[in-house]
Amino acid sequence: xxxxxxxxxxxxxxxxxxxxxxxxxxxxxxxxxxxxxxxxxxxxxxxxxxxxxxxxxxxxxxxxxxxxxxxxxxxxxxxxxxxxxxxxxxxxxxxxxxxxxxxxxxx
Numbered sequence: 001x002x003x004x005x006x007x008x009x010x011x012x013x014x015x016x017x018x019x020x021x022x023x024x025x026x027x028x029x030x031x032x033x034x035x036x037x038x039x040x041x042x043x044x045x046x047x048x049x050x051x052x053x054x055x056x057x058x059x060x061x062x063x064x065x066x067x068x069x070x071x072x073x074x075x076x077x078x079x080x081x082x083x084x085x086x087x088x089x090x091x092x093x094x095x096x097x098x099x100x101x102x103x104x105x106x107x
Contacts, residue, residue: 022063023063026059026063026064029055030055030056030059030064033055038076038081038084039077040075040076040080042079045079047087048088056084056088057089061090065096065097065099068100068101070099070100072099073099073100073101078098078099078101082104086106091106
């Protein structure tokens, strides 16, 4: 029984580590391909590149949003994040929270 519990713990640890790596990979790809479209100031809003949209389509958004802090919100303009998400055809649902930001209804 102890061996089974140990095996379950090891599997769970590996799953968490793989998930964290995936999220970090998404975060780095988002920074590389989308940063210039999502940083302050709020205007102008620029249409993102195809590469940025490709990142958006594949990204684990709930994982990325879980890592958004007040400090990161000083760098990333959430209005621009919403614009890019909509442009890339992966919009946030109304009321979705990302960090402290709650996404309004789509315009």
